[in-house]
Amino acid sequence: RKEVEQDPGPFNVPEGATVAFNCTYSNSASQSFFWYRQDCRKEPKLLMSVYSSGNEDGRFTAQLNRASQYISLLIRDSKLSDSATYLCVVNGVGPGGYNKLIFGAGTRLAVHP
Amino acid sequence: GAVVSQHPSWVICKSGTSVKIECRSLDFQATTMFWYRQFPKQSLMLMATSNEGSKATYEQGVEKDKFLINHASLTLSTLTVTSAHPEDSSFYICSAQKGTSFSYEQYFGPGTRLTVT
Numbered sequence: 001r002k003e004v005e006q007d008p009g010p011f012n013v014p015e016g017a018t019v020a021f022n023c024t025y026s027n028s029a030s031q032s033f034f035w036y037r038q039d040c041r042k043e044p045k046l047l048m049s050v051y052s053s054g055n056e057d058g059r060f061t062a063q064l065n066r067a068s069q070y071i072s073l074l075i076r077d078s079k080l081s082d083s084a085t086y087l088c089v090v091n092g093v094g095p096g097g098y099n100k101l102i103f104g105a106g107t108r109l110a111v112h113p
Numbered sequence: 114g115a116v117v118s119q120h121p122s123w124v125i126c127k128s129g130t131s132v133k134i135e136c137r138s139l140d141f142q143a144t145t146m147f148w149y150r151q152f153p154k155q156s157l158m159l160m161a162t163s164n165e166g167s168k169a170t171y172e173q174g175v176e177k178d179k180f181l182i183n184h185a186s187l188t189l190s191t192l193t194v195t196s197a198h199p200e201d202s203s204f205y206i207c208s209a210q211k212g213t214s215f216s217y218e219q220y221f222g223p224g225t226r227l228t229v230t
Contacts, residue, residue, distance in 0.1 A: 004156075034218070043206050043221040044157065087156070094170055098162045100147065101208075101219055105156040 023088030136207030143209035
């Protein structure tokens with residue numbers, strides 16, 4: 001089982017639509033959760049951290065369910081510029097005991113006019 | 114802000130040669146930097162964690178003698194791909210952890226696209 005699993009998509013939605021992405025993680029000890037956005041052939045950029053109580057940033061809402069080890073991202077009023085791959089990321093521990101980030105494979109979103 | 118640069122942004126080299134990639138944190142000091150590799154349509158895979166002043170910690174399956182990492186200062190880490198082969202062609206991305214961020218946020222460089230012919 002992958003440490004972080006996401007639906008690869010693609011999600012093809014019209015402008016203005018609401019779209020939701022889901023993610024599950026396997027390590028119950030994970031403490032930090034993030035959504036990153038990656039455009040084609042570019043580096044990932046932090047979209048938002050995910051907090052236990054859920055949090056919102058403009059059109060983006062993130063939710064965390066620790067009991068189910070489940071994270072979600074909701075995008076309202078989709079814009080053409082939202083087209084990208086969305087990466088679910090959780091923290092883990094590397095071989096040397098260092099903290100590291102574990103990335104899901106990403107969910108592709110394509111917003112069309 | 115937290116800006117991370119990488120150089121070169123792309124490189125083409127012949128099989129058997131070595132390639133060095135630099136990662137710099139421009140406006141902050143990074144005790145810890147990370148090196149990732151991403152193949153097309155796949156997720157980022159952590160290769161190694163680089164700590165200033167100590168040896169890098171490699172993920173399972175990553176050859177430390179092939180991928181040499183040097184974290185010379187709090188703003189510079191280098192990755193050298195030695196004796197590169199076509200299967201090493203990939204997108205290499207570094208990231209830097211700002212200070213000792215409890216939330217483990219990392220700031221990514223723009224990546225280096227390596228093509229080995």
